[in-house]
Amino acid sequence: MKLYDSLTGEKRDFAPQGDEVKMYVCGVTPYSSAHVGHAMSYVYFDTLRRYLEFLGYTVKHVQNFTDIDDKIITAADKQKTSPVMLVEELVEEYLMDMANLNIQPAHVYPRVTDEITKIVEMIEGLIEKGFAYESEGDVYYRVTKFQGYGKLSHRTLDGMMAGARVEPNLQKDHAMDFTLWKASKLGEPSWDSPWGKGRPGWHIECSAMALHYLGPHLDIHGGGQDLVFPHHENEIAQTEAFTGEAPFADHWVHNGLLQIDEGKMSKSFGKLVTVRDALAKFSSDTMRLFFLNSHYHSPLAYADESIEGQQRAAERLLTALELDASDNAGSEAVDPEPFRQRFITAMDDDLNTPQALAALFDLTREINRGNDEKKQIGSAQDTLRELTGVLGLRLYPQEEESTQSASPFVELLAEIRQELRDAKQWELADRIRDRLQALGVSLEDGAGGTKWRNRSS
RNA sequence: GGCGACGUAGCCAAGUGGUUAAGGCGAGAGUCUGCAAAACUCUUAUUCGGCGGUUCGAUUCCGCCCGUCGCCUCCA
Known part of the structure; x- marks a missing residue:
């Protein structure tokens, strides 16, 4: 390098x-x-x-x-x-x-x-x-x-x-x-x-x-x-x-x-934001993405608005890692090698993390697209997991204690809402979803049923 | 004053002497959905602070100017 x-x-x-x-x-x-x-x-x-x-x-x-x-x-x-x-x-x-x-x-x-x-x-x-x-x-x-x-x-x-x-x-x-x-x-x-x-x-x-x-x-x-x-x-x-x-x-x-x-x-x-203050607002993944999105040699301006964008970016990576493609019928697989090579080339060039990240976001898109097309994505996900790990990203689902203990109740609400949806009681079903969203829990209705995740921070 | 860095789309931010100037966020349209969300597709810089120069050709090299910032004192 x-x-x-x-x-x-x-x-x-x-x-x-x-x-x-x-x-x-x-x-x-x-x-x-x-x-x-x-x-x-x-x-x-x-x-x-x-x-x-x-x-x-x-x-x-x-x-x-x-x-x-x-x-x-x-x-x-x-x-x-x-x-x-x-x-x-x-x-x-x-x-x-x-x-x-x-x-x-x-x-x-x-x-x-x-x-x-x-x-x-x-x-x-x-x-x-x-x-x-x-x-x-x-x-x-x-x-x-x-x-x-x-x-x-x-x-x-x-x-x-x-x-x-x-x-x-x-x-x-x-x-x-x-x-x-x-x-x-x-x-x-x-x-x-x-x-x-x-x-x-x-x-x-x-x-x-x-x-x-x-x-x-x-x-x-x-x-x-x-x-x-x-x-x-x-x-x-x-x-x-x-x-x-x-x-x-x-x-x-x-x-x-x-x-x-x-x-x-x-x-x-005295012009400073402590690590604690920052981590109270943003996850470590979000903070790391914010830093690594800029080259280490360049100055960077701290701004909440800039960091907030990286929060969504972190979720995007996590979502692709969480895809369950076990019943994808296609025999074709998403090939992660070109992306791994781009990642290595970028990092070899004076630790160019912004370019390395670009390769990983492209891989993310390829995984999502492959999943839509019923391709095998397991090995691509493994590569994404490995390379984001090289950047020190954790990418684990947000699980605060409060939502962990709340999870049986969230699931109960999701179950009831499903019954309401089956009965086409949209207004009530949407109300449950909206209220949970306000509490930081997102419900996503997919082909395989409803998933929920904590999106509060 | 001396030394140095930087100025790229609405925001953040890579990059290259010449086929389409990465990626993320945001925004708009579409697909999917009961509606959403997520995801996908498309669109969002004929142009890279300004003015000159070198060159067949510069955003990329050189000079000047403007602007921002750092170091020269403690600091990651």
Whole structure:
């Protein structure tokens, strides 16, 4: 497959170095609930992983929690709790949110606070090599020492200085030098180090954890486009300087950002919709279809109206999967192979999920048409089930607890209505159907009798 | 100011230097149905922000302009 690489700026063939694909995806800093921007990013990376697994690769997926940070300390203070408690609560919530989106869990979820030893070792190594220096208890990375600083984000140090709001800092040799180790103030969580009590800077943890769990040469390193600079740029500088090996990652994969109200959805602006809010309105299938209908590399605007359309699309897929064609008499069968090929071709081309979906919707039409024509559709349905699964769609009938427990009563009403229909009591029969519809239950009269399904959301 | 992305039908959104510009939602007509729903069939962009250029030919390549957005500071 071909995959776009932000470092080289081109679509390149993807081929892992070894037997397993080493994939590191930058995780969250748990100081508030996950929002739909996170959902989008992780749905894309989940889809990438599922597709690689579909191709037969074994993927080792590592995703960190940056569980110590200024914002966590501030948020914990505000909520009169401790950073540890706050993080525990939010990590648990995050994992639940991701599971609800049908995102496969990473194999390892390292946390900064468990990796301090590794981080300190790495900083010491960087100091020894002259890439870092201590200054009043802080340790900074010397950007001028690393040739190629800016190669990922395609900018130069001069370009970054021009017009940038860089605060002068006499502790640093160069304004763009960034923090590896930060001396702690009184009362803040801290760890012992050769430079005194403190905590890691923002970027070093990902370098240390990726190195620890996946080694010096990743196949895929991913995250949102907002991480390109400075986060990933700095990771490259730290890791390549430390290991002396390049490239740190073979493919740098960055997803476009989710927009809301004509601006990026971002925690710091308070303009956000949490994953919970979204999933209260829409199913995970609907949300995933909304994301996957757009290419991962493009920005996408969050809008309820846009998502609502995907709800119908999800139902369309489900309806085709639920067709019972067991008594179709025809000997001809719908051949899913051309659609499978289109799906693979699309996904091979830098994970072109919109085109892959187009192939699946065409297959859906072919299944429906085949059913009308009394063809065999079982194998086509199997393929549709398999490939929608690669996209992480669940496509199971909506069965809320309330309707599950109500099902005997719905069936009773359907039965009575059938008797009314047999007696041509249309008005009463329609009234039952309309009232059930208003309650979220659709009755559909087909050749083989009446089916009912929950259509409430 | 620097760097970058994007602008395709009512909405969302793929895509290509040249036979019919995917797919989804929506809308309209028809088939089916007691009526519906679902499904199917047909219709819904002679045209891809604007203006130039390259070319036999551009929506696709180049330049300029207009518009939207991102990064340059924490952020998936």
